[in-house]
Amino acid sequence: MVDDAVPEDLKDAVGQLREAIQKLGNDEGSEAFGNPTYDKYGRTRLMGAANRLIAALQVGLSGDVLLAERFDKGIIRAFARVVGDLAFGDIWSESKAFEVAYEIELAINQQTSKLIRPDSVYRENPSRYKELLRIDHEAESAATGIKQEQHLLSQVARVDEIVNDVEQAAGVVADSELAKAFSDHERAEAESANRFRIGAIAILMGIVAFSTYTAIEIPATLGSSLAHVGIAFSGLAAFAYLSRESAQHRKVARWSAMMAVQLKTLSAFSAGLSEGQRENLRSQFGQRVFSEMPTSGVDTPSNGADFSPTIQAVVDILKSARAN
Incomplete structure (x- = not known):
């Protein structure tokens, strides 16, 4: 169910994101996702990014103005469509899951970072500023974590390839x-x-x-x-x-x-x-x-x-x- 604190023209996109999040959560440990360790990281990061995007869209700025108004709504719909395709598709792409999650976190960070500058007018509202600051730090940290995890997992995959090559050579x-x-x-x-x-x-x-x-x-x-x-x-x-x-x-x-x-x-x-x-x-x-x-x-x-x-x-x- 979509909250009312979302622009009318983004409710379908937010609903699509929520359905994808639910599907990803239910598919944890599914055999259809191949390597369970790699898939778990990709799925968790994608779910976290989608949840954070929904939360960011509902943050109020002033009066009836929401943070959602600062986002490109076409990009939001594109994010919702891609996340839905990944969640309900027959073939799971770990690399694409990480890539989409990173782009979502980056888009959130780019919008919130503009609103928490030292000269930001939102400092006058401590609770609102604190909420923006929290989302900004979470998105920035998640984006950094995604890149680190991708690097570590690529190194693990490389080590596995080396081990396989050594085993074949030994054979x-x-x-x-x-x-x-x-x-x-x-x-x-x-x-x-x-x-x-x-x-x-x-x-x-x-x-x-x-x-x-x-x-x-x-x-x-x-x-x-x-x-x-x-x-x-x-x-x-x-x-x-x-x-x-x-x-x-x-x-x-x-x-x-x-x-x-x-x-x-x-x-x-x-x-x-x-x-x-x-x-x-x-x-x-x-x-x-x-x-x-x-x-x-x-x-x-x-x-x-x-x-x-x-x-x-x-x-x-x-x-x-x-x-x-």
Whole structure:
């Protein structure tokens, strides 16, 4: 409800300001305002400026003349419209709230400061002069406070950006170190796979050479044949084991190489994502890296199927050598 001590042509503007003040007060802590700390300061300053403007408009100067008559009424209506847009709008602008609050306080201070000069005629009315002086000091102090708060909050935002940059840089370094560890692991596993492969090939060649030599140089008897078959299959078992170990280490090496590549490209891939999306991606990737098993020691059916043609080929070679 608008007080009667307001010019008729400003009652709508004052009513609009009062509705905006009520809406801003009811919205305190609303999730729609994003950052609660920053929004609270912007909202409080805007409410204070609007309340002070209404109080200033109702101050009587002399007779029926109000301080409202000294204001540009178009500016008052513009203030009321902007404050209403901020209060009832879907998107809250903290910076605009501070800016509008500052302009309102500045406009009040500019009008009241003219009336409290040493030669002011209003000194003759102590109560009226005291009221003007109070509003002037409050508006001046509020304007100064708004600028200080804006500066402090901008510094806080800057510190948050620096912390975020440092955290991202630390994450990049950590990713790089982890990628290096995976690369080193990949090289070690590849070397182990090559050693087992060389061992398997050496055993296979030894079996073939031994079987060929005994088939040609040693007369075939039942006992010697059984001994040769036992030696051959013992060698083939060792060959199968070394081959399986080589395949296992090579599989781990491939997995480590893939992890290293993904870690090296993770930062570049997530650069365009929001902070929340980056954290979610990094969390999912970490769970995969530290919980995923690169190999399974129980997939022997596929390994056995891979080695069966090789074993059959060796058996055929032995049969051919015996026939000759």
